């Protein structure tokens with residue numbers, strides 16, 4: 001179909017009872033990238049991932065994984081992808097080492113090609129290799145899930161909300177491992193609510209809302225789509241009320257000498273904003289600017305999509 005890592009065409013899913021969770025999603029995940037799938041709760045992200053995992057049947061459309069159509073070549077498609085599910089489900093009486101061995105067995109990985117200890121090391125669980133899984137902390141279980149998804153060395157790893165409930169240090173370790181895999185050529189897809197993380201990690205970001213794709217852009221382009229910019233200015237004298245000027249979108253008095261000014265960077269630049277202040281008799285002591293982040297873009301896009309839909 002295409003040489004994308006994952007290719008999705010007009011994907012639709014209507015659950016029994018009539019809930020339409022995916023409404024015509026078309027999307028390519030390029031090989032070798034870290035790809036972020038974002039969307040508010042209930043947007044359809046898990047449905048999409050469960051279709052990739054073979055856990056949910058699609059209603060319409062076509063999906064291929066590493067070039068294998070999931071209907072025509074389900075075994076090859078499945079072998080090409082490792083999925084880290086949102087929910088933690090293990091047999092509590094197996095140890096991490098046994099869990100990985102069992103999973104490798106399910107995927108038909110020959111004994112001499114298994115990488116149980118290597119994988120446990122990679123997720124910092126080597127000292128827990130022989131502990132019962134039920135004695136692991138939440139973060140450890142999540143890391144074990146990542147190792148489990150990699151036993152058959154798939155070229156694509158999908159993580160569904162991998163950092164929910166994971167503390168900052170463990171999250172960092174998890175991302176370090178994801179970056180290592182990425183450096184080894186693994187294509188990574190992740191869903192997350194942490195926009196900052198998506199911004200930091202992902203090469204490309206797609207946003208779904210109400211089962212529809214509303215954005216699919218390189219991360220930098222997406223961030224650039226936010227037109228609002230904020231400049232914080234410290235002026236040289238006390239001011240009682242914030243001054244007004246046509247180039248300000250919004251102005252707030254943050255302190256006696258501190259102003260926070262929002263402007264549209266597609267219309268004016270920071271120089272215009274500062275000149276307007278000087279024209280009003282204010283000298284500039286200090287200036288700091290804040291780039292719009294993904295949160296802004298995300299909110300703007302989902303708001304616009306809701307208004308249109």
Ligand SMILES: Nc1ncnc2c1ncn2[C@@H]1O[C@H](COP(=O)(O)OP(=O)(O)OP(=O)(O)O)[C@@H](O)[C@H]1O
Pocket residue numbers: 015016017019020021039040041042043044045046047048
């Ligand atoms: N098995 C099911 N039967 C019926 N409706 C379902 C089922 N699973 C999900 N849905 C509905 O489909 C929609 C999409 O759900 P989905 O879990 O894919 O969203 P999500 O983007 O993953 O959300 P979250 O971030 O909360 O996990 C929601 O309205 C949900 O209630």
